[in-house]
Amino acid sequence: MAATTAAQKTGKKNGVMRWLSFARGGRIPAFTLLMAALFLQISDPPFLSNFRDRIFDVYQQSQPREVQYPRPVAVIDIDENSLLNLGQWPWPRTYLAKLVENATKSGAAVIGFDMLFAESDRLSPAEMAQNISGLPPEVKDQLASLPSFDDEFASEIGDSRVVLGISVSPESDGANNLGLDRIPSFAMLGQDPRKFLKNYPALIGNIDKLDEAAAGRGMISLDQDFDGIVRRIPLANQINGKIIPSLALDMLRVATGRNVIIQTNENGIVGFKVAGTLIPTDTRGRIWVKYAEYDPALYISALDVINGTIDDKAFEGKLVLVGTSAAGLKDLRASPLTSNLPGVEMHLQLLENVWMQSYLFRPEFIAIFEWMGTLLTGLALILLVPLAGARTTLGLLVFISATAIGSSIYFFVYNSVLIDVSYTLAVSILVYITMVYSNYRGTEQERTRIRTAFAHYLSPELVKQLSASPDSLVLGGEEREMTFMFCDVREFTVISEGYKHNPQGLTHLINRFLTPMTGEILAHHGTIDKYMGDSIMAFWNAPLDNPQHPKDSADAALKMIIRLATLNKELEAEAAAEGRLFKALRVGIGLNTGVCIVGNLGSEQRFDYSVLGDPVNLASRLEGQTKEYGFSIIMGESTAHSIPEYAMIELDLIAVKGKEEAVKIYGLLGDEEHAQNAEFIEAKDAIEAFLKLYLAREWDSAEKKLVHIAGLNPRLEKFVRLYQDRIRRFRTSPPPENWDGVFRAEKK
Incomplete structure (x- = not known):
């Protein structure tokens, strides 16, 4: 039983782990x-x-509808030229009567008006008689006896096949509902289509005299999309259950002489059938218009039609729309292809879509x-x-x-x-x-975790490089010129004896020493290679390139000496407060520049990012020589040559222990500013003069110069004693004739 419970827990745990694994990666x-x-x-x-x-x-826009000729639709355009010659709109309806008469004579199959005639013609004689004040009664009677312009227009409408425009209204106020009862009913195939059609409360129609004479009436209202473009046109809407056809649809009904059938299914409207041909729509009875390019050649000026200057067969067999392109009449619309089109263009495009059976579909x-x-x-x-x-x-x-x-x-x-x-x-x-x-x-986050975990062990630059390129954690190295530093505490054994009963205190002291020293190395773009008890090994120009690595290493060394002085003051104050003996920390720092191998060095099981090469060993030996010459910082010749403007003094030509080749070594005392110090310049000149006497074996003059040097600065006392001892030995045992001044060190 216990085994079963453990297995269940393990299964649940594995399931959770699998889920967590799957959920990783931003899923x-x-x-x-x-x-x-x-x-x-x-x-x-x-x-x-x-x-x-x-x-x-x-x-x-990339591929407009291709047109077929002859075009089945034409437009009688109330354009600017027509308004200029015939007067401002609205015109007397006798003009429109003449327009219908001439268009019919020219063979128009059906004429559709993209406009409303919701009021009587105010320019008719009887209307004018009522509107002009001061007319003699006999003049008013004569005008009233003249034929009405609306009668003439209605007569021509009755003699032709004309579909008048009507408009559905979203508001009942201002609507007249004229002609609503004369709209023919639709045949229905399938479910009741009215629940799928958009409903409006009222209609704006034409005066009865004109509406009764018309062969049909259809909506001229156009649905604009959110951005004002007409893309879809409803073939029908409804007003309180009465289905209202669009202008184009009723023109087709009149042209074919056949009733319209609305076909539906359970999802909505399928389409409208005219003369046995289905016009497919979306479920709400709208058709996506497939636009062709706007063609001004389809537009014939109303002035020409009224004046009878058009060809006798200009409209033969065509569906003719009457509309306006005049900007002042403000019947402008936008299509996917063109903005500022005449509104009648939309009806033209729709009629051509239906007539040519060229549609856009979006089921x-x-x-x-x-x-x-x-x-x-x-x-x-x-x-x-x-x-x-x-x-x-x-x-x-x-x-x-x-x-x-x-x-x-x-x-x-x-x-x-x-x-x-x-x-x-x-x-x-x-x-x-x-x-x-x-x-x-x-x-x-993983890189941050790596940085956090390793930042205590490696330099920030190295941590960044490793976290950015984990694949660099392989064995191997590269050759590059670098500067190396070894830093060691002088007489640390004596200091540690004072803590033999307090090892934690010694550890605290070492940490207080290493922290500021490390801070200066890292602040000057150095990389900590390792700590060896009280010693630090560091290098510059790896893993990141640093063209001024000798300068940065020298600046770091000088700052370390300053930070050490500050630490000693703190330690002295603490020792005085605790009543114990204080011994100052002193360090020796060796700097050297040269070409080495740097990279991941070690075994397949464990390796470190470190360096190999003779310049590294020389830097270590130079650090050991600081206690012999009495200088806190000693540099190799290559490092010194890279920073000639710094305050440094040539100390010797020495072959360190374990090496045959001799190198010049220099004591570093300060930066460029310190190099201008008068006391430093005097000491430097004195030592350079001494070395010339020393190499020339002029022992008496050299010793006198050493006495002078000792008086310049107490810090040079150890340097003076070192050379006094050498000269004393040379007096007893002179160097060979081929002596080149090289001192071969016997101590590390």
Whole structure:
């Protein structure tokens, strides 16, 4: 029983671990983003549908509808020239009567007016008699006896096949509902279409005299999208259950002499049948207009039609629209192809779509496929990005994008089907970016963890390099010129004896010493190689390039001496307060520059980032010589030559223990500013003069110079004693004839 319980716990634990492993790599935020995007796609807010429509506009702009000749539709245009010659609008309706008469004679199959005649003609004689004050009664009677212009216009309408424009109104106020009862009924095939049609409360129609004479009446209202572009035109709307046809639809009914059938199914309206031909629509009875380029040649000036200067067969067999392009009449609309088009152009385009059976299609189920595409693409990326990596999945995303865009363009060009892939691609890119960013954040967090863990052991520069390039943690190295430092506490054994009963105090002392020393090395771009008890080994120009590595190492060494002086003051004050003996910390620092091997050195099981080479050993030997010459900082010749402006003094030509080759060594006392100090310059000149006498074997003069040097600065006492001892030995045992001045050190 216990074994079963343990197995169950282990199984649950493994399941949790598997879930946590799967959830890594940004899958949770990416999945959350995908779910939100899918919900937004279902709700389809106006800004999203508007963005989609603009994508479809680009399709139409890239490949407008190809027209077929002869064009089935023409426009009688009330243009600027007509207004200039015939007067401002509205014209006397006798002009319009003449327009209908001449258009009919020219063979128009049907004439549709993209305008309303909701009031009687104020220019009719009887109307003018009422509006002009001061007329003699007999003049008023004569005017009233003249024929009404509306009667003349109605007569011509009755003698032709004319469809008058009507307008659905979103407000009952101001609407007249004229002609509503004369709109013919639709035949219905399937379910009642009225629940799918947009409902309006009222209608603005034409005066009864004209409406009774007309062969039909249709809506001239145009639905503009969010951005003011006319993309979809309803073929019908309803007013309190009465179905109202569009101008184009009723013109087709009148032209064919057949009733219109509305075909529906359970999802909505399928389309409208005219003379046995189905005009497909969306479920709300709207047709996506497939626009052709605007062609001014289709527009014939109303002035020419009224004056009878058009060809006798100008409108033969055509569907003729009467509209206006005059800017002052403000009937301008925008299409996906062109802005500021005459409003009548939209009816023209719709009629040509129907007549030529050239439509745009966007079935309702397309939205489901688009939603599924977003879902599947997003899930694929969420699954694959952590597994295959960002680069591979970027290739997959590019392939999916190219395929989706290509398919969308193909269906538009060859099937006139509108498929939106932009949203799917946008969501996929956001999911991909979220995944990549989450992985990046995870990597950054891992790098931060590495930095935090190793910052106590390695220099910040090295930690950054290792966290940025973990693959650099392999065996191997590279050759480069570097500067090396060895720093050691003088007489540390004596100091540690004072802490033999307090090892923790000794540890605290070492830490207080190493902390400021390390701080200065790191502040001057150095890398700590290792600590060896009270000693520090550091180097410059690795792992990061540092062209001024000799200068930085010298600055660090000088600052270390200053920081040590500050620490000694603190320690002295503490010792005095505790009543114990104080012994100052003194250090020796060796600096040397040369070419070495730097890199990950060690075994396959364990390795360190370190250096190998003779310049490293020389730096260590130079640090050992500081106690012999009495200088806190001693540099090799290569380092000294790199910073000639610093305050340094040549000390000797020495072959350190273990080396045959001799090098000049220099004591470093300060920076460029200190090099201008008069006392330093005097001491430097004196030592240089001494070395010349020393190398020339002029022992008496050299000893006198040493006495002078000793009087310049007490800090040079050890240097003076060193050379006095050498000269004393040389007097007893002179150097050989070929002596080059090299001193061979016997101590490290």
